[in-house]
Amino acid sequence: MWRNSASRSSKLIWNGYALSPSSLSTLRSSRSVPNSVFPLSSVPAVASPSHSPSDPSKLGFLPGRSDGIRALSSVPSPAAVDIPSLTYGVQLARHYGQCFWELSKARLSMLVVATSGTGYVLGSGSAVDFAGLCWTCAGTMMVAASANSLNQVFEIKNDALMKRTRNRPLPSGRMSVPQAVAFASSVGLAGTAMLACKTNMMAAGLAASNLVLYAFVYTPLKQIHPVNTWVGAVVGAIPPLLGWAAASGGQISLNSMILPAALYFWQIPHFMALAYMCRHDYAAGG
Numbered sequence: 001m002w003r004n005s006a007s008r009s010s011k012l013i014w015n016g017y018a019l020s021p022s023s024l025s026t027l028r029s030s031r032s033v034p035n036s037v038f039p040l041s042s043v044p045a046v047a048s049p050s051h052s053p054s055d056p057s058k059l060g061f062l063p064g065r066s067d068g069i070r071a072l073s074s075v076p077s078p079a080a081v082d083i084p085s086l087t088y089g090v091q092l093a094r095h096y097g098q099c100f101w102e103l104s105k106a107r108l109s110m111l112v113v114a115t116s117g118t119g120y121v122l123g124s125g126s127a128v129d130f131a132g133l134c135w136t137c138a139g140t141m142m143v144a145a146s147a148n149s150l151n152q153v154f155e156i157k158n159d160a161l162m163k164r165t166r167n168r169p170l171p172s173g174r175m176s177v178p179q180a181v182a183f184a185s186s187v188g189l190a191g192t193a194m195l196a197c198k199t200n201m202m203a204a205g206l207a208a209s210n211l212v213l214y215a216f217v218y219t220p221l222k223q224i225h226p227v228n229t230w231v232g233a234v235v236g237a238i239p240p241l242l243g244w245a246a247a248s249g250g251q252i253s254l255n256s257m258i259l260p261a262a263l264y265f266w267q268i269p270h271f272m273a274l275a276y277m278c279r280h281d282y283a284a285g286g
């Protein structure tokens with residue numbers, strides 16, 4: 001029953017906000033949604049709203065209510081349930097889902113989470129608090145996604161010049177800078193707050209400092225000086241320390257440094273090898 005009413009109301013909502021050809025072209029002209037996502041030629045006539053926004057009864061809002069509650073009974077007929085608009089909604093969700101996945105460098109962020117989770121387990125002593133581990137992983141994922149998104153916001157021009165990166169969401173124009181900044185700020189703040197509330201201030205502070213180090217120090221330094229490699233290796237080494245701090249109530253000991261140190265020294269030859277393999281691309285990107 002719940003599923004029925006949920007799907008019915010979602011159809012209503014999509015019907016109320018049916019995308020017209022003109023709204024699609026507006027969306028596209030803002031460069032948020034390229035033609036490949038919603039080709040104008042494919043917009044069927046039925047997608048045009050047959051009602052005027054000034055007529056609330058036709059939009060399905062309850063008369064006399066200012067809170068936006070819609071009346072199921074005011075649905076004109078099943079024929080008005082706008083399947084094409086629903087399809088566009090799904091396409092829109094898929095489009096932005098894919099963009100945010102790439103903007104977050106989700107696979108790299110998951111590796112970061114794995115190192116932070118390992119740090120948590122090692123710093124836990126005899127018993128691992130499973131809930132604490134989950135909060136730590138979720139908070140790390142969000143702050144890492146934010147850091148990676150900001151990195152891409154600052155590197156649009158360079159990314160556009162390199163074969164490896166030119167299809168990323170920002171240089172390819174699949175999403176706009178304000179959308180990326182809004183995403184980065186919200187997940188960054190939420191992830192830091194989550195770590196502060198559910199673990200401790202040391203873990204939250206390490207995550208926030210690491211974001212600043214990566215997005216605001218390492219990223220601009222890439223174009224300026226080769227020392228960026230050493231800074232980038234610090235960024236990669238902090239997450240296991242963050243995990244340890246989250247598990248141990250913020251106690252950083254010599255033991256907590258073993259995994260970060262191993263990661264730090266492993267990254268230097270790793271970055272050098274990558275830099276050599278992609279040397280032509282990096283030269284093109286400045």
Ligand SMILES: CC(C)=CCC/C(C)=C/CC/C(C)=C/COP(=O)(O)OP(=O)(O)O
Nearest residue numbers: 112143144147148207210211214232235236
């Ligand atoms: C908790 C927290 C904030 C964690 C951050 C973890 C993180 C983002 C690690 C990445 C480290 C790094 C130097 C990547 C290379 O970036 P690049 O700019 O050289 O890569 P690119 O050229 O592919 O963009």
